[in-house]
Amino acid sequence: MADIGQQALTFGWLIAILGCIVSVAAGLNKRDEWTQVAERSLYVVFGAITVAMLALFYALATNDFSLAYVAQHSARAMSLNSRLAALWGGQAGSLLLWGWMVALYGAAAVFLNRHDNRTLMPWVVMCILVNLIFFLSLCSFVSLPFDRVGPLDVRSDGNGLNPLLQHPLMSIHPVVLYAGFTGFIVPYAFAFANLVTGELGTQWFQTTRRWTLFAWTCLGGGLVLGGRWAYEILGWGGYWGWDPVENAALMPWLAGTAYLHSVMIQEKRDMLKTWNLVLIGITYLLCVFGTFLTRSGIVQSVHAFTNNGLFTPIFFSFVVVTATLYFGMLLYRLPQLKSQHKLESMVSREAGFMMNNWVFMAILVVVFWGTLLPVISEALSGNRTTVGPAFFNSLEGWLTLFLLFLTGVGPLIAWRRATVASVRRQFVGPAVFGVVVGVVLAATFWSTATVWAIGCWTLSAFVIATITQEYHRAIGARMRKRGENPVRAFFTLLQRNQRRYGGYIVHLGIVLMFIAVSGAAFNQERLENLKPGESVKLDQFELRYLTANAILEQNYGGATARVALYHRGKPVATMLPEKRLYWLEQQPSSLPAIYSTWLEDLYLVLNEVEPDGSATFKIHRNPLVNWLWIGAAIAIAGSIAIMWPHPEIIRPGKQP
Numbered sequence: 001m002a003d004i005g006q007q008a009l010t011f012g013w014l015i016a017i018l019g020c021i022v023s024v025a026a027g028l029n030k031r032d033e034w035t036q037v038a039e040r041s042l043y044v045v046f047g048a049i050t051v052a053m054l055a056l057f058y059a060l061a062t063n064d065f066s067l068a069y070v071a072q073h074s075a076r077a078m079s080l081n082s083r084l085a086a087l088w089g090g091q092a093g094s095l096l097l098w099g100w101m102v103a104l105y106g107a108a109a110v111f112l113n114r115h116d117n118r119t120l121m122p123w124v125v126m127c128i129l130v131n132l133i134f135f136l137s138l139c140s141f142v143s144l145p146f147d148r149v150g151p152l153d154v155r156s157d158g159n160g161l162n163p164l165l166q167h168p169l170m171s172i173h174p175v176v177l178y179a180g181f182t183g184f185i186v187p188y189a190f191a192f193a194n195l196v197t198g199e200l201g202t203q204w205f206q207t208t209r210r211w212t213l214f215a216w217t218c219l220g221g222g223l224v225l226g227g228r229w230a231y232e233i234l235g236w237g238g239y240w241g242w243d244p245v246e247n248a249a250l251m252p253w254l255a256g257t258a259y260l261h262s263v264m265i266q267e268k269r270d271m272l273k274t275w276n277l278v279l280i281g282i283t284y285l286l287c288v289f290g291t292f293l294t295r296s297g298i299v300q301s302v303h304a305f306t307n308n309g310l311f312t313p314i315f316f317s318f319v320v321v322t323a324t325l326y327f328g329m330l331l332y333r334l335p336q337l338k339s340q341h342k343l344e345s346m347v348s349r350e351a352g353f354m355m356n357n358w359v360f361m362a363i364l365v366v367v368f369w370g371t372l373l374p375v376i377s378e379a380l381s382g383n384r385t386t387v388g389p390a391f392f393n394s395l396e397g398w399l400t401l402f403l404l405f406l407t408g409v410g411p412l413i414a415w416r417r418a419t420v421a422s423v424r425r426q427f428v429g430p431a432v433f434g435v436v437v438g439v440v441l442a443a444t445f446w447s448t449a450t451v452w453a454i455g456c457w458t459l460s461a462f463v464i465a466t467i468t469q470e471y472h473r474a475i476g477a478r479m480r481k482r483g484e485n486p487v488r489a490f491f492t493l494l495q496r497n498q499r500r501y502g503g504y505i506v507h508l509g510i511v512l513m514f515i516a517v518s519g520a521a522f523n524q525e526r527l528e529n530l531k532p533g534e535s536v537k538l539d540q541f542e543l544r545y546l547t548a549n550a551i552l553e554q555n556y557g558g559a560t561a562r563v564a565l566y567h568r569g570k571p572v573a574t575m576l577p578e579k580r581l582y583w584l585e586q587q588p589s590s591l592p593a594i595y596s597t598w599l600e601d602l603y604l605v606l607n608e609v610e611p612d613g614s615a616t617f618k619i620h621r622n623p624l625v626n627w628l629w630i631g632a633a634i635a636i637a638g639s640i641a642i643m644w645p646h647p648e649i650i651r652p653g654k655q656p
Contacts, residue, residue, distance in 0.1 A: 002067055005055025006146040009096075012048030012103075013136040015041050020129040027122035027196070035122045039110045042125055045132055046103035053100050056093060056145050060086055066154045068147045069093060075160035075584060077555035082166045088174045089161045091295055091311075092143040097175070098291065099135035101182035102128065109186045109211070117207060123193035128185060134318050142311055163556070163582040163589050167233050173225040177249060180219025181287040184256065186211040188284035188326075191277055195329040200273065200336055205263050205280075210643050212280075216256045217639040223249055224632040235590035235605045237525065237620035239628065242392045244299035247371040248290030251364055255283040258360035261410075265350045268415055273337045274330070275357070281326045289319050298375050345417040352410035359403045366395045397452050401459060404514055407507050408463035411500075412470065430469060434462030445522075453521040460511045460518075467504045467511075474501070494641050502642035509635025512627045519600075519624025526619045529610070538621055541602055542566040543575070545617070548609045556582045556589075559609045561617070565595055565602065577606035577617070601625050 019041025026034035056069070060083045065071045073090040074083045087093040106128035113121060139145060187208035194204040205212075226246065227239035240246060259279035265272050293299050296312040343351060370387045377385035412426045438458025442449070471490070478489035493501045528536045535544035546562040558580040565573045575593035582589065595602040603620035610616065 001055045001058045002064060002146050002148070005052040005059075008048045008051035008055065009136060009140055009146070012045045012052070013133065013140055015048065016045045016129050016133045016136060019045065020126055020133060023122045023126040023129065027126065030119070032118055035118065035125070038122060038125045038129075039114070042103070042106050042110050042129060045129070045136075046100075046107040049096070049100045049103050049132075049136070052139075052145070053087070053096060056087055056096065057084055059146075060084055063158070065156070065158050066148050067145075068149050069145050071149060071155060071158040073159070073161050075158045075555070077157075077584070078160060078166065081168070081171055082161060085165070085171045085174075086161045088178070089165050089170075092139060092145040092147075094174070094178075095135055095138050095143055095295075096145050097178055098182060099132055099139065101178055102131055102135065102185050105183055105186050105211075106132070106189075109189070113207070117190075117203065119197050119199060120190060120193040120204065123196045124189040127189035127192045130322075131185060138311070138314070142314060160555070160582070160584045163580070163585055163587050164233055167229060169225055169229040169232070173222060173229055176218050176225055177222025180215050180217075180222050181249075181252070181291065183211065183215025183218055184252065184280070184284040184287050186215075187280050191280045192326060192329065195277065195326075195333050198333065198336065200333065202267060205266070205276065209263075212256065212260065213639055213643055216253065216260060217636055217643075219249065219253045219256065221632070221636055223253060224629070228629060231625075232594070233589075233591065235592050235618075237523075237592075237603050237605070237618070237622065239625070242370070242389045244371050245294050247367050248293045248299075251367055251371075252283050252286035252290060254360050254364045254367070255279055255286055258357045258364075259283055261353045261360075262357050265353050269341050269350055271339045271341050271343070271350065272354075273339055274334065277330055277337070278327075279357075281323075281330065285319065285323050285326070288322065292316060292319055293371070299371065347413065347418045347423065349410060349413045349415045349418075352406055352413055356403065356406045356410055359399055359406065363396055363399050363403075366392065366399075400514070401452065401455050404456065404459040404463060404511070407510065408459070408466045411503065411507070412466055426469075427466070430462050430465035433465040434458050434460075437461035448522060450521045453518040456514055456518040460515050463507065463511050467508055470504060471501070495646055498642050498644065498646065502638050505638030505641060506635045507638075509631045509633070509638055512631030512634060514631075516624050516626070516628035516631060519622065519627070522621075522623040524619075524621040527607075527616070528619065529614055529616045531612070531614045536617075536619070538602075538619055540568050541621070542569070543602075543604065543617070543619065545615055546574075548606075548613070548615055551578065551580075555584060556580045559606070561606045561609070561615050563593070563604060563617070575602075575604050577604045579606045579609065596626055598626065599623060 019038045022034055022041065023038035025031070026038055058064075059067050059070050060074050061080060063070070063074065063076055063083075069090055069092050070086075073086040073093070078086070088097045106125070109128075110121070110125060113124075117124070187205065190204040190208045194200060223246070226249070230236075230241070231239040256279075259276060262272050262279060263276050266276050292312075292315045296315060298312065343354070345351065370392055374384045374386045377383060408430065409427070414422050435458065438454060438461065441457045442454045445454075471493070474493050475486055475489040478484050478492060479486065482489070482492075484492060524538060526536065526538060530536060530543075530545040532545055532547050535542050537543075542565075544564040544566070546564055548559045548561045551558050551560055558578060560576050560578045563575040563577070564571060565575050573595045575595060577593040578591040580589045580591065581587070590605050590607065592603050592605045594604075600621060600623040603622055605618040605620075607616040607618055
């Protein structure tokens with residue numbers, strides 16, 4: 001199977017090159033039959049990479065340690081699920097997954113546009129195939145998933161996967177994240193085709209709206225799943241640490257969010273044509289650049305891949321050439337991209353969305369600078385200067401509050417020019433509610449809360465009130481005019497105006513995530529050494545250490561502590577934090593025990609079991625943290641509501 005996989009990769013690489021040549025010829029000569037040949041070549045490439053993926057899965061499942069990749073990232077003691085997840089646990093396998101997903105998106109886009117956008121399609125196919133040629137070249141000549149070790153070097157067992165990655169969430173988190181990264185290839189390819197052909201209307205982003213939203217949702221979902229993985233497995237009590245790899249995924253999400261907002265201005269007011277093309281270009285290029293960052297070894301991270309010589313210059317050259325080609329075409333078309341309309345008033349929806357874009361870009365610049373500063377400083381001075389979470393928090397905090405304010409204002413203000421009466425009608429009630437909530441909470445928690453947290457609560461209350469007001473008015477109107485009950489009116493609104501009312505659900509989820517982040521202002525942390533029978537109190541919680549039991553498994557050993565948890569004197573749980581040492585990797589790991597409620601988490605980490613039987617624990621109390629996951633789920637539900645095909649809106653034969 002490994003030989004079949006390697007041959008499939010080579011075959012796919014050759015077909016991709018041929019298809020790329022044919023697509024360019026089809027675009028230049030405007031020959032649709034040639035375009036169809038190029039499109040079919042994309043199907044063939046997708047099939048070839050699929051065969052390669054299945055071959056590597058088979059090698060991992062059957063412990064084929066004659067393959068260097070399997071020997072380096074898998075072991076017999078690992079579960080089948082972890083062995084299969086090892087496909088994206090190493091560099092070569094993850095690049096193969098990247099290529100497969102790009103091919104999947106490309107094949108789906110070609111199939112759904114087989115009767116539409118015929119002028120754009122040859123250049124769309126060319127753009128996708130160029131990306132596939134690059135990733136297939138990496139898998140064929142630089143990072144080889146099917147590279148065999150010498151006959152005398154084949155071992156009976158492999159090195160195993162990093163124990164931190166042997167977690168159920170790692171079976172889905174990278175896949176969802178990659179689905180976001182690679183999904184932006186479709187709007188990017190259509191934007192590029194739009195520039196090449198000079199068809200500079202709205203067709204390209206109307207065609208790719210759902211593709212963009214799907215990729216954006218996956219990228220956001222992948223970020224949150226990564227945060228949950230860090231929370232459950234790393235044992236440091238948090239979910240986000242401004243790690244370079246985390247930032248690499250956040251940057252395209254920020255640019256993509258700005259694009260999703262600004263493209264509405266072009267659709268409604270025929271403005272920001274150039275800016276939207278810039279944003280979608282930046283978004284996809286940041287996806288590729290982020291992949292380069294995590295695999296080149298130029299940034300240091302707990303979950304970055306290592307550099308293997310030629311990889312860095314080759315990958316960086318691809319990023320530079322791709323960016324040059326795209327923005328070169330954009331400069332060439334610049335005279336044709338002038339908008340007919342201009343901003344008429346700063347008190348308008350388009351002004352709100354433009355400010356939203358500026359804030360997203362400011363946040364993006366801060367993240368980009370903080371992430372790349374070690375690389376830049378080392379190149380200029382020889383000294384590697386790094387910045388920590390304090391740098392990001394101090395700069396991003398106030399920007400995010402302004403963004404939260406715009407989340408409430410932007411969607412409700414009128415297009416072109418809002419009147420005083422409309423502003424009063426839309427915002428007086430929510431503003432009063434936000435101020436009252438902020439004052440009450442500030443008076444209650446003044447001694448412990450930060451100014452940022454109080455500002456976050458005030459603005460969150462304001463945004464929630466604006467969303468509630470919009471639904472209340474719309475549902476009330478349907479109940480009066482149509483006689484519908486509130487539930488039917490709610491779902492009818494979602495069906496009739498998916499983007500507007502689904503967007504409010506997304507905003508509600510984001511607001512809940514802000515509230516969760518504000519809970520960090522009340523985080524508490526204790527380090528305690530307890531003997532059996534001793535207890536420690538943390539506010540209304542009491543933890544009583546009972547005993548510790550040794551654990552001895554095939555691939556790891558260690559200890560499990562038993563800790564009785566009481567809340568207001570009543571027993572509520574027995575917590576079982578673990579301290580492990582993985583034999584093969586000689587890597588320690590702490591698995592926290594977490595007691596969750598709607599309001600807070602009690603997070604217990606076993607640091608060490610001492611020879612005298614005592615144990616050292618790190619105890620975290622994390623208020624509101626669960627609203628991060630709840631908010632993310634609501635935001636994803638809102639995105640699905642927007643994307644959901646509606647039979648009265650989607651014409652037969654059109655993409656969903």
